[in-house]
Amino acid sequence: MFTYGLHIVCIMFARRRGDKGTRKQTKNKQQNNNTFMGFFSFTKDIAIDLGTANTIIICEDKIMVDEPSVVALDNKTDKVIAVGKKAQLMHQRTNPEIRTIRPLGDGVIADFYAAEQMIKGMIKMLNTRRSWFQPPLRIVICVPSGATQVERRAVRDSSERAGGKEVYLIDEPMAAAVGIDLKVEEPIGNMIVDIGGGTTEVAVISLGGIVTKTSIRTAGDAFTADIMEYMRRQHSLKVGEVTAEEIKINVGSVLTKLDNPPDDYDLEGANVLTSMPIKVSVSYQEIAHCLDKSIQKVEGAVMNTLENTPPELYTDIVKNGIHLTGGGALMRGLDKRLTEKINIKFKVAEDPLRAVARGTGIALKNLNRFNFLYRT
Numbered sequence: 001m002f003t004y005g006l007h008i009v010c011i012m013f014a015r016r017r018g019d020k021g022t023r024k025q026t027k028n029k030q031q032n033n034n035t036f037m038g039f040f041s042f043t044k045d046i047a048i049d050l051g052t053a054n055t056i057i058i059c060e061d062k063i064m065v066d067e068p069s070v071v072a073l074d075n076k077t078d079k080v081i082a083v084g085k086k087a088q089l090m091h092q093r094t095n096p097e098i099r100t101i102r103p104l105g106d107g108v109i110a111d112f113y114a115a116e117q118m119i120k121g122m123i124k125m126l127n128t129r130r131s132w133f134q135p136p137l138r139i140v141i142c143v144p145s146g147a148t149q150v151e152r153r154a155v156r157d158s159s160e161r162a163g164g165k166e167v168y169l170i171d172e173p174m175a176a177a178v179g180i181d182l183k184v185e186e187p188i189g190n191m192i193v194d195i196g197g198g199t200t201e202v203a204v205i206s207l208g209g210i211v212t213k214t215s216i217r218t219a220g221d222a223f224t225a226d227i228m229e230y231m232r233r234q235h236s237l238k239v240g241e242v243t244a245e246e247i248k249i250n251v252g253s254v255l256t257k258l259d260n261p262p263d264d265y266d267l268e269g270a271n272v273l274t275s276m277p278i279k280v281s282v283s284y285q286e287i288a289h290c291l292d293k294s295i296q297k298v299e300g301a302v303m304n305t306l307e308n309t310p311p312e313l314y315t316d317i318v319k320n321g322i323h324l325t326g327g328g329a330l331m332r333g334l335d336k337r338l339t340e341k342i343n344i345k346f347k348v349a350e351d352p353l354r355a356v357a358r359g360t361g362i363a364l365k366n367l368n369r370f371n372f373l374y375r376t
Helices: 002-040 085-090 112-124 149-161 172-179 220-235 241-251 284-290 292-307 311-320 334-342 352-364
Strands: 044-050 054-059 062-068 071-074 080-083 098-101 137-143 164-171 190-195 200-206 209-216 265-271 277-282 322-325 346-348
Touching (some): 044 112, 054 112, 062 085, 085 098, 137 172, 137 352, 149 164, 164 172, 172 190, 190 292, 200 311, 209 292, 220 284, 284 292, 292 334, 322 352
Antiparallel strands (some): 071 080
């Protein structure tokens, strides 16, 4: 009887030991599987400032891509020929077999297919080394605050088709405010005027949200169109977008009197009437006159936003000033003109061209903290 009982105890001990061994093997196997899956299931986080004129992509806290928002396509096959700077060199210089497209107009997607191909092409620029495995993307991308729900969905869909597994949207003025280190989550009124390529975004921000805003489609592209029209009307000179942009950069101004005026800008082109080559010298005073109506629209947008601002926040804005971001903020004399017109101090942000991109990158690292990020 004792021998039989000892035999039973030995069998139970062996089974228990075997069970422990099996459980240990199963646990090790699960850990190995988790490690294996963890190695391959990571995502790559990127922030995109999808601008009408330029697109900036931030990855790993660095600006990895800063390219013109242009794509060149084959007219027969719709195959992508070039993206960014290479496509910009082709713009308005193509033959009938190639077309160059600026997929964004007025800050939103105007050509869905071209936008998708452009985003894909620029994301490929991030992958400097070839790899057989491409991780899914988590993307934060900015949109104009005045964009409709359909326009926002178009941005999201284009990003998803370009490889985005998770796509978050952020309004441009909010991204600009974050990018210049304003205290957007505190109960303080901050005002942003972001003059981009397609839209001018004016917004008052407090407690992590936009209190009041105005979005107008008068911005860098409108300034370029004004210059093209002025050169045709005043000097009988045909100029394209690229040349008008060069004029804007070299002698662009909103005041007829500057402390440090730029030299006149010389250019050659075809006479509108005779098609003969002519040479013209353009001064900053001329550009100030031709841009006056568009700048008045920007002033009106600022005044409209201030009129709808609660009194307590208005007091904060008068005290702290109004911040200018975007490429249009670099226009000579703009801060001085707005300050004199509205009687509130206007400040040009440091590196205003990349303020929105920096803010989008900061938002990427604070997905769980910032409640102003959303998914449509």
